[in-house]
Amino acid sequence: MDEPRLKLAIQKSGRLTDPSLEMLARCGLKISRGKDQLMAYGENMPLDVLFVRDDDIPDLVQEDVCDLGLVGLNVLEEKRLELAARGHPVRFEPLRTLDFGRCRLSLAVPQGQAFAGPAGLAGKRIATTYPYLLENYLRERGVTAEIVTLSGAVEIAPRLGRADLICDLVSTGSTLQANHLREVETVLESHAVLIRTPLTLPPLKSEWVERLVMRLDGVQQVRESKYIMLHAPRAALDEIRRLLPGSEFPTIIPLEGSPDKVAVHAVCRETVFWETLERLKKAGASAVLVLPVEKMLA
Numbered sequence: 364m365d366e367p368r369l370k371l372a373i374q375k376s377g378r379l380t381d382p383s384l385e386m387l388a389r390c391g392l393k394i395s396r397g398k399d400q401l402m403a404y405g406e407n408m409p410l411d412v413l414f415v416r417d418d419d420i421p422d423l424v425q426e427d428v429c430d431l432g433l434v435g436l437n438v439l440e441e442k443r444l445e446l447a448a449r450g451h452p453v454r455f456e457p458l459r460t461l462d463f464g465r466c467r468l469s470l471a472v473p474q475g476q477a478f479a480g481p482a483g484l485a486g487k488r489i490a491t492t493y494p495y496l497l498e499n500y501l502r503e504r505g506v507t508a509e510i511v512t513l514s515g516a517v518e519i520a521p522r523l524g525r526a527d528l529i530c531d532l533v534s535t536g537s538t539l540q541a542n543h544l545r546e547v548e549t550v551l552e553s554h555a556v557l558i559r560t561p562l563t564l565p566p567l568k569s570e571w572v573e574r575l576v577m578r579l580d581g582v583q584q585v586r587e588s589k590y591i592m593l594h595a596p597r598a599a600l601d602e603i604r605r606l607l608p609g610s611e612f613p614t615i616i617p618l619e620g621s622p623d624k625v626a627v628h629a630v631c632r633e634t635v636f637w638e639t640l641e642r643l644k645k646a647g648a649s650a651v652l653v654l655p656v657e658k659m660l661a
């Protein structure tokens with residue numbers, strides 16, 4: 364009998380596509396994309412990748428077409444609120460926060476216009492493509508405003524006289540600036556999320572979900588991690604241990620012929636800056652080597 368295969372939905376073409384594919388490749392997945400560009404076959408895992416619009420990803424998991432999905436929290440939360448408003452059960456679960464796709468859903472007013480906090484939004488027209496998230500934000504603050512739901516080009520709505528302000532995604536802020544808008548409030552901090560179906564999967568599929576998640580954790584952990592090797596006077600060990608960023612249990616190795624010195628090897632889970640190396644040297648460290656970590660399995 365054929366092995367059951369997992370189906371994972373990712374964005375077909377957009378901001379999340381490259382980082383999603385890169386993440387999967389780092390998890391060891393090799394895919395072949397045939398003529399049918401909508402689906403790629405996992406060659407070395409029982410996992411196939413479906414390429415779709417990001418807005419369809421929660422639905423595909425919701426409707427059991429896919430077991431897994433990689434999507435922005437903004438899209439996910441909008442969908443969750445929409446389902447709740449319609450009285451439908453939510454049938455997707457977040458599995459992991461991913462370290463890409465960072466942005467925020469923010470309120471922005473025309474430059475030069477004052478903003479008197481959320482209470483000042485009462486009676487205003489706010490243009491957005493995220494009506495449920497905005498409605499939720501306003502409701503939590505007890506404010507009644509008019510939500511103008513658009514399908515795109517939100518940033519030009521105030522200039523066209525369709526709205527007083529906007530609620531849109533921002534990353535660098537240059538789009539807002541180019542449109543003479545000023546960011547004033549964050550409605551949601553967003554990032555990419557791995558979601559799964561709440562259904563119990565058959566054992567083989569379930570095992571591969573676990574393996575994938577474990578690899579994802581490993582990949583995300585090593586992104587910032589470095590392996591540090593150095594020589595240290597025994598007397599300075601406490602100080603040097605304290606200086607090593609995010610390393611709990613360094614390995615201490617005696618050095619042949621130098622009873623006063625040891626070698627210290629440590630995995631640092633935080634960025635190692637030049638300043639840290641300078642402090643280590645000041646504390647007595649020598650022969651300091653910093654190496655990238657390729658894979659890690661806790």
Ligand code: PRT
Binds near residue numbers: 374377534538
């Ligand atoms: O075709 P499809 O529906 O799949 O794609 P899409 O056009 O809806 O989505 P896409 O590719 O633009 O974004 C996919 C996801 O990336 C979003 O749902 C967010 O989770 C995430 N993301 C991260 C962003 C941004 N950063 C971002 N900057 N999505 C959109 N933007 C917009 C922003 O609104 C602005 O218009 O990009 C523009 C540039 O932003 P600034 O602030 O850098 O100027």
Ligand code: ZN
Binds near residue numbers: 416417418
């Ligand atoms: Zn979209």
